[in-house]
Each structure stands twice: as structure tokens, then as C-alpha cells.
Amino acid sequence: MKTDGSRREGNRDEVSPAVIKRLPRYFRYLRELLRNDILRISSGELSKLMHVTASQIRQDLNCFGGFGQQGYGYNVKYLYGKISEILGVTQNYSAVIIGSGNLGRALASSPIFEKRGVKLAALFDVDPDVIGTEISGYTVLSMDTLEKYTSENPVDIAVLTTPKEVVRETAERLSALGVKGIWNFASREIELPGSDVIIENVHMGDSLMTLCYEINRKNGENR
Amino acid sequence: MKTDGSRREGNRDEVSPAVIKRLPRYFRYLRELLRNDILRISSGELSKLMHVTASQIRQDLNCFGGFGQQGYGYNVKYLYGKISEILGVTQNYSAVIIGSGNLGRALASSPIFEKRGVKLAALFDVDPDVIGTEISGYTVLSMDTLEKYTSENPVDIAVLTTPKEVVRETAERLSALGVKGIWNFASREIELPGSDVIIENVHMGDSLMTLCYEINRKNGENR
Structure with missing residues (x-):
């Protein structure tokens, strides 16, 4: 299925970091729409669903050009495909998990990789009691290998x-x-000066703090 | 230990959401400094450590007023205390984990709550095989209770x-x-219209997509 309207051809290099940051959320919603066999959606409907203004949606999605069409709305499949491509979902990157404790297990057993086109290939650990055991269909390998x-x-x-x-x-x-x-879940940020490796430090605790802050603020208001 | 310079008294209500969003990161770095017995630091040093411009740091931290002093720098303990207070760390909120699978276990065994002044009090599950077992010192309770x-x-x-x-x-x-x-880790966003409950949806996959995007972009450059 191809797009219908095409006002201008977008270029990924033009897309601002702020828009890029919002793309995973569009990806999630579009994926859900597709799963529910919804093949087109207006910016107004998408706006309601995502709690973002319709104008924000139009601005974001028009960056890539050629998506929305007056009176038709967005072609969900095309948009999903385009965003997937921009986000590297179509690259089928391979991944390994280093550290097969509770978090490693939780990640291995979740659909988190598959949903984003990443192929989980192996798990590693240093613990002799864990090496050789099976987790979600993977035999844990030794870090020595x-x-x-x-x-x-x-x-x-x-x-x-x-x-x-x-x-x-x-x-x-x-x-x-x-x-x-x-993709670093350890509670210490990684820096590799001079290295080409791209590092994404995950700070789950930051999100807990945001929650606490909001609770705190609300309590203050109610006092 | 009290602050020394005090140009103007800050008010938490004046702090912008953008600054609030950056506070957990300051919290982490200040915590690490304190653990290493570093009690004062200049905006220049903090800037190098955190890879943020010194002017950004001054702007962010001056929101609260009275932290930095020319020729002395920031009082780490005071700043840490103030940020902790703003973020609700000092409130000793209590938490329970609903769902004692791998991720619930990973969270229960991590210092993620304790580090932020949140008291993990109990774990719940619906699985009869899991109810009554012990996880990180907690006996898993039935959702029926x-x-x-x-x-x-x-x-x-x-x-x-x-x-x-x-x-x-x-x-x-x-x-x-x-x-x-x-604090929602399930891969479905929660909406509770009309409810007072504050919801923080965690989307770990979004961070994986950001990583994939950056890898993809870099590969494109190198081609």
C-alpha cells in the first residue's frame, strides 16, 4: 500500500531531534492501530488517541512529507513503515544480553526486541550456576566465550x-x-571516549523520581 | 551544613518542567559526589563531569536560589538535599509491586527504591505457585488480599x-x-480519566528504538 498525497518528499536528515524523540511513541500507536486493522486515521482522531494536539501531529508527520491527505487522513501502514525505517526497525539488528539475572531474564522473555525488529541472539553470564541453563529458549553462554x-x-x-x-x-x-x-541498564553511566560505539544509558530510577515529584507537587496543592 | 551565598530565595513553583526533568540526573551525580566525599564543586567541574555546559548548570541550579557562590562553588550536600526535597525523595513514600515475575523480581532486588527514599513494602501476584514464596526478603502476597x-x-x-x-x-x-x-511497566499505557492518580508509563522499548535510530544514522553516514 502506497501513500496517496505527496506534497513534498521528506528527507530523514531534515528531521529534528525533538521529532525523532517522539517517533517511538507514534510507532507504538500506529502499531496498535494496524493490529486493530485500522488502515487510515485523521490527525484529529490520532490527536485524541495520543493526547497530542492535531497541529503537533501534522507538524511532526509532515516532516517526512507525503503522508496526510485532505479528507483521507493518514495511511497508517505507510506511516508505520516509514517511521520503522527511520528508526532502524527494518535493519534487523542482532542483540545479545550480557548479564542473565532477573533483569536479563525479564528482557529475554519480553517481546521488547521482536517488536522493534531486533533479533535477540544470545545471553551471557559469568556465574557457573547460570551458564548452560536455559532462559526463554536461549542457553546462557559463558562470558569467556x-x-x-x-x-x-x-x-x-x-x-x-x-x-x-x-x-x-x-x-x-x-x-x-x-x-x-x-543499551546500558546498569546503574552507572558508560562513557567510552574516542569509541564509535553508541551508548544508550537507561535510568529507570529517573522515571520513579518524576513520579514522586508529581505526587509531591499534587500533595502540596491539596494541603 | 547550610548554604553560604544566597542571592535570592528560590521557590519550587517557579521551576520549569524542563528543569524538573533534568533534576534526577543532577540527583544521581550529586549522590555519587557525596559518596566520594566531595563536598563542593564548581559549575565548571560539574559541567565536565555531566557533559552539560556550565551555563546550563548555573541556569538550572540558580532556579532554587542560593546555591553557588563565586570562588567557592556549589555546596554538594545542600544542593543534594534541596533537590531531594523538590523531587519528593524525603517523603518516604511506600510502594508495592504488583506482578512478581522477572521484572518484579529485578526491581525488588535492585536498590532503585531505596536510593530514592521510597520504601518497598510488599509484592503481589495472582499465581498460586508464586504466592507465599520469598523474593528479596518479601513474601509474595495474593492479589486477593x-x-x-x-x-x-x-x-x-x-x-x-x-x-x-x-x-x-x-x-x-x-x-x-x-x-x-x-509506575507502569506493562506495555500498555494507562489512562484513568477523572482519577487523581498520577501515572508514569515506562516505555523501555522507546529507548531501544532511540539506540537503533542512532546506529542506523551512523551507518548511513559511514556509507
């Missing part, structure tokens, strides 16, 4: 759920092995 | 790690029980 594994199976993304004490050395090791990106 | 529990133990925050299918009904149930905030 990481170099051998990556030489045979190119790894795009490493997901770090190790204790913070070993995060830095693990990140350096992964960088040397040619990993392209590190 | 949730009403009784909350009537005896006021709960400020509920952490949702349930399957997405039951998220909505669970959120409504928690709202009726007077919970103040919901």
Missing part, C-alpha cells in the same frame, strides 16, 4: 544488565569486539 | 509489572484503593 561468539556471529547491540562494578570494562571489551551500540 | 492490605498499610505508589491484558482493571482497582501514583 564472548570473543569467539562475536567472531562467528556479528553483534550489533549489547544489552548490559551487569553489576555496575564491571560495566566499564565490559563496555570496553564490547567496543573492541566491534559492537555498534550498548 | 490487596484490599485488606491497603486498608491496613497505606500505599503511595503501585509498581505495575503485570501482563498488559490486566493493566487497566488493576489500575482502576488501585485508584479506588487510594493509591497516589502508578
